[in-house]
Amino acid sequence: MVKSTTNEHGEDLLQLDTQICFALHATSRSFGGVYRQVLRDTGLTYPQYLAMMALWEHGEMPVKRLGELLRLDTGTLSPLLKRLDTAGLVKRDRSPHDERSVIVGLTAAGRELRAQAEQIPLKILAATGLEPEELIQLRTTLNRLTDALDSAAESLQD
């Protein structure tokens, strides 16, 4: 049995689907543009900012754990952390307990940057122009969507 691709509003879901995905792609890039502006004087990119956020909140942790929090693999994270290291914001040291593991921690400069970054979320919040209720619902929908997509991708592996 094949589901109809047109709903009661007369919208073609096949078309709609591509628009959803395209809209998401566009929104993601627009967010990137706003963050680029807001982060300009910190010298951070958005993914670097996310990494710093995680370290500000949780303190030092292994690269592995940071990758889980940010959902990034080492191919992305290693060079990113190298750049943060070069910028003097983080330090990386082998764990004495497990020589495979590298512990990422903040330097003094990295901790100091936190004060400068404090107003960033408010600026971003203002830029969204959405009401809190809408943001909450959007987040809920996105999280469900991410879970569904991840498990779909997994079941498509074969």
Next chain:
Amino acid sequence: MVKSTTNEHGEDLLQLDTQICFALHATSRSFGGVYRQVLRDTGLTYPQYLAMMALWEHGEMPVKRLGELLRLDTGTLSPLLKRLDTAGLVKRDRSPHDERSVIVGLTAAGRELRAQAEQIPLKILAATGLEPEELIQLRTTLNRLTDALDSAAESLQD
């Protein structure tokens, strides 16, 4: 006057904001993962698929117009089209009316690929696991969000 950063549900909006943006980022990448699976035997990446979609729907058009449809600048589009050209799916010719303009059109192979790509939207739709109503609302919210972010980014230029 400073707005409260905590709403009536006791959620910290500063935290929420970062979660929204992070959630969006995560969803965008999860979509990427599903498309990677689904597009595997076409040999296309997701942005390449978007470009092909635009050409299947609208026929040949200048690079400029394609960039507007996909919201991509030439720095992204030129090499992407070069790869599609190398793959034999599109052709690029200078416009006879305006030597600055390049017209992108489909080759026979590019047109044939459409049949193979026909079931892709349905697969993606299934992978989202969302009801049509939710998709429609999500699209609406995302479009508003994108507009707000774009105009915010513009006003932050200076």
Next chain:
DNA sequence: TGCAATCGAGTTGTGCACAACTCTCTTCTG
């Protein structure tokens, strides 16, 4: 205990996104 399997980081290669630039062609204006 010894060795195979696994794990954690890092590297390499490809492609996307974007800023800043060049080059050519067109258009506008004095």
Next chain:
DNA sequence: CAGAAGAGAGTTGTGCACAACTCGATTGCA
């Protein structure tokens, strides 16, 4: 009509995302 200004495409350089790989450390199990 000439030269300046602008438009359209492409290039260069940086950084992110991800697959596939290497390498050394650890773990597990025969």
